[in-house]
Amino acid sequence: MKNKIRIGTRASELALWQAHLVENKLNELGYETEIVEVSSTGDEVLDKPLHQIGGMGLFTRTLDNAMLRGEIDIAVHSLKDVPTDLPEKIVQAAVLERANILDVLVFKNNTEFLKENSATIATGSLRRRAQWLHKYPNHTITGLRGNVNTRLQKLEDNDWNGAIFAAAGLERINLLPENHQYLDWMIPAPAQGAIMVTALEADKAALEACEKLNHRNTEIAVFVExxxxxxxxxxxxxxxxxxxxxxxxxxxxxxxxxxxxxxxxxxxxxxxxxxxxxxxxxxxxxxxxxxxxxxxxxxxxxxxxx
Incomplete structure (x- = not known):
């Protein structure tokens, strides 16, 4: 058994919540842990769409590098942010049981605008943009970047009708506003709502610890997606x-x-x-x-x- 498992995470409130979830599960199994915060380019560059500043891997790359440098033992990721091909020497150590998979619309006042030709919806996701415009072709989509708290504040500060979020993120940190509507017609991103833990392939002790956290049905479902x-x-x-x-x-x-x-x-x-x-x-x-x-x-x- 490792003396202490260093858990790497981004510094956002949601990322830290996910890291502490993993930490608590490991602590319950008798492992000593330490949270190590690592900043990513995706958290720092907020004025450009994701696909223009690196796309998939943007939020995971700095954690991968920290692991390869020996600064952390495992990393906790929102699985939908993780490239399908992991870097050499790094492997999937666990997939936790999935939370809510749905997207959710957070709106102001009411949803009457859904019946109208004119409305402005905020999202930084091309998938959400495309599916929304397929259903509401006359609406306008505006870009929205930042962590969950930042995006909620931007919605409050602008005259948009609403913004789209992953339901799991808002629910995990108790930030789901009263004015919301689950979008059960919108097909989520592959692996949305799931958390992945990675470790070095050679670190058998870390892999053994994380294997105990794995939820097999979630692992299979997200593998397919x-x-x-x-x-x-x-x-x-x-x-x-x-x-x-x-x-x-x-x-x-x-x-x-x-x-x-x-x-x-x-x-x-x-x-x-x-x-x-x-x-x-x-x-x-x-x-x-x-x-x-x-x-x-x-x-x-x-x-x-x-």
Whole structure:
């Protein structure tokens, strides 16, 4: 058993909440722990969209580097921010049981604007932007970056009608306002609501400790979603949604690829056996690509480079 497990985390309130969740679980198992805060580029550069400053891996890179330098033993991540291919020498150590997967609209006053042609909704996510515009093509989307607290304050300070958040983030730190509406029609980002712990492949003691935190059904579900995203060749900033649920021994999956302006979207819905989970996400992605997704993905990548 390690003398002390150093837990690396970003310094935002939500990231720290997640790190302390892992810490408490390890403490309950008898491990001594220490929280180590690490700042990331994604937290510091707030005036540009994510896809323009690094995309997937932006929030995880500094923690990866700290681990490779020996400054931390494990790192705690929102799994939807983690690249599908981890850096060399770093491996997935655990996936915790998933929280709420849904996106949520936080609004001002009321939701009458949903019936109108004119409204302004804030989000920094291309996926949320695309799916919102597909449903409400006459609305205006404005960019929104920053940690949860910062984004809620920006909503308060501006004349927007609402802003879109991951429900799990607001619920975890008790910041979900009274004026909210869960968006059960919006397909979430792959792995949304899940927490991943990483460690060095060679650190057997850390891996053994974290293995005790792993939730197998969540691990399988997010594996399917992330494989779907990987085969589509989309980073976390691309307008890709995917959600896998497990009932008994069956996986139910729904995935979507959307044009950035919301003008088109291609969906796939499929059921498969849990025994075939290692190939299931890729199979779903290939069906979507064959149904016009390949051409749409080319257009999306060209648009993101502008």
């Amino acid at each position: 992330r494989q779907f995203m990987k085969v589509l060749e989309g980073g976390c900033t691309a307008p890709i949604g995917g959600n896998a649920t497990i009932e008994n021994e069956e996986i139910h999956f729904v995935g979507v690829l959307s044009a950035i302006d919301g003008s088109r979207e291609i969906r796939v819905e499929k059921k498969g056996m849990i025994s075939d989970f290692e190939n299931f996400g890729g199979t779903c992605a290939k069906e979507l690509l064959a149904d016009g997704g390949k051409e749409l993905m080319i257009e999306i990548k060209a648009e993101m480079k502008k």
